[in-house]
Amino acid sequence: MSALFVLIILHGVLVACAYSAHNNLTPRKTVEYEDNHAITFKEKGIWNYSTMLIREDLGLLMLGAREAVYALDINDISVAKSKVLWKVTEEKQQECISKGKHPDIDCHNYIRMLHQMNDSVMYVCGTNAFNPTCDYITYGDGQLKLEEKQEEGRGKCPFDPFQRSSSVMIDQELYSATSYNFLGSEPVILRNSPVSLRTVIKSSWLNEPNFIYMDVVPESENSPEGDDDKIYMFFNENAIEYDFYSKLLVSRVAKVCKGDMGGQRTLQRKWTSFLKARLDCSVPEPSLPYIIQDVFHARHKKWRNSIFYAIFTSQSSTTDQTSAICAYNVTDISEVFSRGKFKTPVTVETSDVKWVTYSGEIPVPRPGDCINNAARSLGIERSLDLPDKTLQFIRDRPLMDDAVRPITGKPLLVNRGPSLTRLVVDHVTALDGQSYPVMFIGTENGYLQKAVNYDGEMHVIEEVKLFQNAEPVDVLRLHQSQLYAGSASGVVQMPSSNCSRYISCLDCVLARDPYCAWDPTAQRCSRLPSLPNDADGHLIQSLKDADATRCPITVTTEPNIRNLVLGNNIRLLCRPDSNLAQVSWNFTGKQLLSSDRKYTIYSDGILIYNALTADAGRYTCTSVEWVKGRPYTQTLAIYDLQEKSIVDVTEKIQITSGIVLESYTTSSGLQELEGKPSRPETQTGEGKWVVMQVALAVLSVMMGCLLIWNLYMGHISPFMCFGRQSSKTPRNCTERGYVCTVGTEHDSLDGKPQTVRLRLASNSDVEATNFHRNAPNGNVPMDTQIFKYITDESEI
Ligand SMILES: *[C@@H]1O[C@H](CO)[C@@H](O)[C@H](O)[C@H]1NC(C)=O
Ligand SMILES: *[C@@H]1O[C@H](CO)[C@@H](O)[C@H](O)[C@H]1NC(C)=O
Ligand SMILES: *[C@@H]1O[C@H](CO)[C@@H](O)[C@H](O)[C@H]1NC(C)=O
Ligand SMILES: *[C@@H]1O[C@H](CO)[C@@H](O)[C@H](O)[C@H]1NC(C)=O
Ligand SMILES: *[C@@H]1O[C@H](CO)[C@@H](O)[C@H](O)[C@H]1NC(C)=O
Numbered sequence: 001m002s003a004l005f006v007l008i009i010l011h012g013v014l015v016a017c018a019y020s021a022h023n024n025l026t027p028r029k030t031v032e033y034e035d036n037h038a039i040t041f042k043e044k045g046i047w048n049y050s051t052m053l054i055r056e057d058l059g060l061l062m063l064g065a066r067e068a069v070y071a072l073d074i075n076d077i078s079v080a081k082s083k084v085l086w087k088v089t090e091e092k093q094q095e096c097i098s099k100g101k102h103p104d105i106d107c108h109n110y111i112r113m114l115h116q117m118n119d120s121v122m123y124v125c126g127t128n129a130f131n132p133t134c135d136y137i138t139y140g141d142g143q144l145k146l147e148e149k150q151e152e153g154r155g156k157c158p159f160d161p162f163q164r165s166s167s168v169m170i171d172q173e174l175y176s177a178t179s180y181n182f183l184g185s186e187p188v189i190l191r192n193s194p195v196s197l198r199t200v201i202k203s204s205w206l207n208e209p210n211f212i213y214m215d216v217v218p219e220s221e222n223s224p225e226g227d228d229d230k231i232y233m234f235f236n237e238n239a240i241e242y243d244f245y246s247k248l249l250v251s252r253v254a255k256v257c258k259g260d261m262g263g264q265r266t267l268q269r270k271w272t273s274f275l276k277a278r279l280d281c282s283v284p285e286p287s288l289p290y291i292i293q294d295v296f297h298a299r300h301k302k303w304r305n306s307i308f309y310a311i312f313t314s315q316s317s318t319t320d321q322t323s324a325i326c327a328y329n330v331t332d333i334s335e336v337f338s339r340g341k342f343k344t345p346v347t348v349e350t351s352d353v354k355w356v357t358y359s360g361e362i363p364v365p366r367p368g369d370c371i372n373n374a375a376r377s378l379g380i381e382r383s384l385d386l387p388d389k390t391l392q393f394i395r396d397r398p399l400m401d402d403a404v405r406p407i408t409g410k411p412l413l414v415n416r417g418p419s420l421t422r423l424v425v426d427h428v429t430a431l432d433g434q435s436y437p438v439m440f441i442g443t444e445n446g447y448l449q450k451a452v453n454y455d456g457e458m459h460v461i462e463e464v465k466l467f468q469n470a471e472p473v474d475v476l477r478l479h480q481s482q483l484y485a486g487s488a489s490g491v492v493q494m495p496s497s498n499c500s501r502y503i504s505c506l507d508c509v510l511a512r513d514p515y516c517a518w519d520p521t522a523q524r525c526s527r528l529p530s531l532p533n534d535a536d537g538h539l540i541q542s543l544k545d546a547d548a549t550r551c552p553i554t555v556t557t558e559p560n561i562r563n564l565v566l567g568n569n570i571r572l573l574c575r576p577d578s579n580l581a582q583v584s585w586n587f588t589g590k591q592l593l594s595s596d597r598k599y600t601i602y603s604d605g606i607l608i609y610n611a612l613t614a615d616a617g618r619y620t621c622t623s624v625e626w627v628k629g630r631p632y633t634q635t636l637a638i639y640d641l642q643e644k645s646i647v648d649v650t651e652k653i654q655i656t657s658g659i660v661l662e663s664y665t666t667s668s669g670l671q672e673l674e675g676k677p678s679r680p681e682t683q684t685g686e687g688k689w690v691v692m693q694v695a696l697a698v699l700s701v702m703m704g705c706l707l708i709w710n711l712y713m714g715h716i717s718p719f720m721c722f723g724r725q726s727s728k729t730p731r732n733c734t735e736r737g738y739v740c741t742v743g744t745e746h747d748s749l750d751g752k753p754q755t756v757r758l759r760l761a762s763n764s765d766v767e768a769t770n771f772h773r774n775a776p777n778g779n780v781p782m783d784t785q786i787f788k789y790i791t792d793e794s795e796i
Helices: 002-022 090-098 330-339 373-377 388-396 505-510 686-713 733-746 764-774 780-794
Strands: 029-031 039-041 051-055 060-065 068-073 076-085 111-116 121-126 133-140 143-146 166-170 173-179 187-192 210-217 230-238 249-257 275-278 291-298 307-313 321-329 343-347 353-357 413-417 420-429 435-443 447-454 457-465 475-479 482-486 491-495 516-519 524-527 559-565 570-573 582-587 590-592 599-602 605-608 617-627 630-644 650-654 660-664
Touching (some): 051 111, 060 076, 060 111, 060 121, 076 491, 111 166, 173 210, 173 230, 187 249, 230 330, 249 291, 275 330, 307 330, 321 420, 321 435, 413 457, 420 475, 435 475, 505 516, 505 524, 505 630, 582 599
Parallel strands (some): 291 420, 559 630
Antiparallel strands (some): 039 491, 068 076, 111 121, 121 133, 133 143, 173 187, 307 321, 343 353, 482 491, 516 524, 570 605, 599 605
């Protein structure tokens, strides 16, 4: 059993390591909830803030929640200008309950759709206790008003509040993709208009889809072919084209033409222009197709330059998910439909149907094409005039043979850990005059990550905790450099960047945040204007190279003098600016190691056990951040410990620079800090422990070899393995303490590091709380490490 066990662990570790070797995606900075400086909105008793509509003309953020719609001030969402309640009637509630639905979960009115119809009227739909209903809302004299016209919402809004759906309002006509019936088993893509159209009820058209997103692309603009505008839809569904032993989901993009009016005999009142193709977003590892979760449409004045960005997640059911972001050129999508091959079903002996490339004759006009100049020259002015041959072809073969591939052929980001749920993208012009797409990504545990891809290199600038609870980001919007995010419990507003979070030149430049540059005159990290102009070239920013050598060398850190109380456990704090930096401690000229039982080194400090006279002296905390092969070294703190006789006191000294020293004494003279940290010395369960030790020994050797090989080959920098991205609880000091040991042992800082000395300034109270939360508890660290990699293994 143990041999297998070891093998499994090894395999897991190697795979995990290989993973982190090509995407070290630890966010460089972590901003905790307490420090996010976000503006929030929530109202007592109201939940599920999941629908947003930006009304720039009115200066409003329209917000749909459970049984309420708000008009919030777009500049400060904590100000609700007006609100309307839209509750379920007693009768509808009873009806819902009698159909077997949960009274508190299902039988409410979840607002799922908000669209602008014209300057004065908005269209709103809610699930209304499994009885979807729509209505009109007006905003005038600072007041929202529900018109109470109560229109049928079937096919516009889902019955089930947990079901995904999507919709878009184009020229006062609503396009919607949702399920049409109570059971949620009849998917439909509808246009509600004088000539309303819908999809054919066939599994080759829609096969248990989850609708994600839709939007219009104005392809008629300056079109030499006289083309029409197109509506693109993104969803995932059960594949029809693969032989697979169980249900296999695939991601799709589909399109219809705006001017479609349906067919005359064939496809009457159905789309005659519906085509779909597989969306490809392949990660380097072999895996099942990734599943689309959200889409952002980065519109461009010229539609051919517009881009769809999409989040995908892996299709396995393990807890530690892999997510990816791919970008698609609208032109590429359009070409797959207008020039690509089709797939066709063929019946094989077993009466199974296989989908293969269609190689027969393609009727004219080409199936799925909008009415264009070529069609018009044949006397076809409307889809009603299309010949039956073309229409029958589309009815039976709506699937393209080619998949749509992402720009550059691979994902912009691959991320392990909590799933990514929503994204928006801002194109930022940096100091070098180039425009960089900055991705803001909501996660299932309530964080917002900010990421950029620099010439194929993925970089996560920061992660900000948006909500107190670990709840998914359900909706995300970007408007004029402000981000708005909604979840089950509330909404937050935050600027797209807060450069003053970067406290030094090194921090500012190594952040590689396109919004920010270091201003040496003002001595601060400042936000670039939207059209950056740095005529005299004094601002410092280095996005692709991450070169901070221009940063001025600042003053030397002053030593802090502290008392050493004999027999005490002493903690010295020191926290790096960056999660990617490694901290090392130096005591009277030699480096301290966690393997020495005298010390435990944490991500934000060191603990010295049972202080002796010999422990008095100078302690120096240094951080090294390796970026692009260059080490950036900073002295973060210096402590002079001076011996003092035993006193029966608890001291806590806070220093303005934010470094805290605490020592606790009891009458016994020896006490663990708040009873939390204890040495991971002995472990119970002898048999298991032996296996563990063997496993660990083999592991260490293998790891060592792997590391050395990788280092030798220059594949990874010394600290990449065991990166935090593979952890479910990434902000765990224990794990990073472990990293420190691995890192420092291989960390030969002999590459002539240039030393930049800086002063640390941060909030001391936060450091103290962090310490206690992050303290290790007994034998947990090793176990969690190992079992985590077994989880990884099961995912392969
Ligand atoms: C930016 O961050 C600084 C320091 O963390 C904070 O004081 C300030 O309020 C923040 N500004 C905004 C607009 O969030
Ligand atoms: C706005 O749309 C509504 C609903 O279609 C219509 O009743 C109203 O007259 C329109 N108002 C204006 C100003 O166009
Ligand atoms: C999309 O593709 C078209 C045609 O190949 C090209 O002209 C355009 O620059 C591309 N846009 C982007 C953003 O890559
Ligand atoms: C609504 O919010 C509650 C938490 O308050 C959550 O449990 C539930 O899943 C949410 N429902 C939907 C449909 O998002
Ligand atoms: C420790 O610090 C001393 C004094 O700053 C320095 O001379 C020595 O090289 C350092 N040693 C290590 C291993 O970093």
